[in-house]
Amino acid sequence: MLLTVLSNERVRRYLFQAVFALVILVFGYVLIANIQAELEGIGLEIFPFVSTKGSFPFIDVSADFLDQRAGFSIDQTSFGFDYSASDSYSRAFITGLLNTIQVSIIGIAIATVLGVIVGVSRLSSNWLVSRVATLYVETFRNVPLVVQLIFWYVAVFLKAPRIGDSLDFFGIAFLSVRGLALPEVHGTSGFGTWFIFVAIAIVVAGAVRYLLTRRQDETGQPSYPWWGASGALLAIAGASFLILGAPLDVDSPEVGRFSYEGGMTIRPEFTALLFGLSIYTASFIAEIVRGSILAIPKGQTEAAQALGFNGSQRLRLVILPQAMAIIIPPLTNQYLNLMKNSSLAVAVAYKDLFDVGAVTINQAGQAVPLVALLMAAYLSLSLTISAVMNGIYSRLKWRSARQ
């Protein structure tokens, strides 16, 4: 009887999966029960965010310990978010999250530009340039990022001269052990009005591009839609800028006795993190760019030549659109890596999400919920980047399919 049932393929499949599920469930149960038991021994809860008292969905993000006074200061905050040492742990956590987001966005921008330049340079016909690009890639790719970060921080930015002897970059920017001082741009009273003009300019530029593209499609004569659109944008935005009397105020830094006066000062921790992350990730992006360009069949270039396209047209209209489709998935991985690697800020004492989490674990002792919270926060950041990049990718595929 049993043997007949077992000889049935479908029954065997279900049985196998049931056993697997059972093992996993028992394993998971033991895991959670053990953690709970260990924590009860020291009077802690496994997951203080879930309260059985409140209303549905029973999630109480303001768990007791998160409302306590954090007591540590965060030297640099992002997006104008206010934080002081007397704020709560949850506010410190949000500050850290915003810092992570900020360094990731800037880092991604710099790494992409640098990576494309290095990647294209590796394919350059100029022997010296391609060798230098290869040297760059092989050097930075094969040394752990955290070693590079600590090097930039301890051996470069903390070894910068004292503020009195700041390195002077044409009187615009200054570098010292206090940080990098840059001019800051403020909007004055007319700035809001100018912003409306810029919005109008963008709409007009869009219309110009649409009309010129249509004319080009109808007549077959090149009518340079992108030049027209950029011209319209610059003309309207520039003219209104002048008419409104330049509603931007540039606040240049000046070297003071103990700190820079005016402008904005970027602390060495942030500069080191940004440097390290962008330079390291750029070496990987460069390889992706190079590989994708090499993956385009040579016949494509030759066909474009046969059609009479010049160098920049070949790159812009034939090679890059095809290379983009190959670049984006691995590029997304690099963006995710950069965001995840920003957690190494802990090595240079920059208060990002992970560093704030680590300090909170040290102070509040609630390691289990905090590690879970950290992982959840990084998970959602990863999902956001993936979603954005997938959106771009499917849009690109849709456009190339339409053409």
Add this chain to the structure above:
Amino acid sequence: MTAASRPAPPVLPPHVVAFRWARANLFSSPGNSVLTVVTVVMLSFAAFQAARFVFATAEWEIIEANRGLFFTGPFPRDEFWRIWVLLHGTAALSGLSWRLWGSLDLRRPLAFAAACVPLYIFMLEGDALILTSTCIATFAAAYFAAWPVRFSRFRDRARSTTVWLWILGFMAAMLPTALYPSFLPGQGGLFSHVPDREWGGFFLTMVLATVGIAVSFPLGVLLAIGRASTFPVIRIFCVAYIEMIRAVPLVTILYMSFFILRLAIRHETSVLGIPITGYEMSVVFMAMLGLILFSAAYIAEIVRGGLQAVPRGQVEAGQALGLGGLQVLTLIVLPQALRAVIPALVSQFISLFKDTSLVFILALTDLLAVARIAPAQPGFIGHHAEALLFIALIYWVVAFSMSRASQQLERNLGVGER
């Protein structure tokens, strides 16, 4: 004959050859010429600054004085012989493998080794110098011992024997630790116990990397097979695991391992009378576990790509030969899938090697931690740059050799040539 009838190409004087080469490769257009000049200026400046630092500003005594610390951390001196035994075994097996699989062209590897000569001179003295020399001699002896086998009919048997020797050697090396893990009571026995918090430096880095690679690779392959399986329960579990791990940074996984999993393993529980938890695990073990759990997810994703690349016809052909599901998988699909993803796998192994540097957040004394401690000693205060550049060089040499070895392996297996 045809060669004789055709006029020989004129032999150009070297300066003309150089001039033509420069015109073609450096000054082919005005833009290129400007680029060349700018690059030369910037390169000379960078080279000058670097040379000034290396030969004038830097004080390399910090490295010389801390040789032991860099290589083994706080490992007890009396027990150094274990590491030397390990190194000699590795050298012998490497020599064998090189002859049996490696390229016959020794020029590049020898040039690379020659380039590292300053490093050896700098690092070695006394016992270390002698023992390193015997290591190199062991390597050479094994290489030449395997000399006749390469092209004989015993080659395949020699290769499989070597693979088994590697596996057995790895297990033998792990045995003393496995016999005296910190969670088992009782000390002594055949060897005295070196607690793993006394492991450190480059040795710890290599232990973490080797164990990490050796364990996470099979685990990753299993996860990839699970993800490709037709059992929905297994597939969902594998997908959830892989995607979850890949979405968070390694440091959070290390924290999870250290703060959460350690608690779970510490508490005593038995299922059906079998005690499955209740062990006090060391920090090194938890760091290894974190690295393995992390790396396995990435390896699974790479192997999945390889599995997808194997044509469906291969599976069908295997079935037509009467092979069972497991046989099709292990004899037909996996060999092809793994061969197709060697470069990606090796770069993942390199990543894992570099990622071992993150164990500093668990306060372990790995190579990076030593470079952070050394400049705090009196006499070497503030010489961070020297220590960091030195370990960067070590990391670079290992990572670069691994990537070159993978290119060699790829060429030998003929990937992409058919």
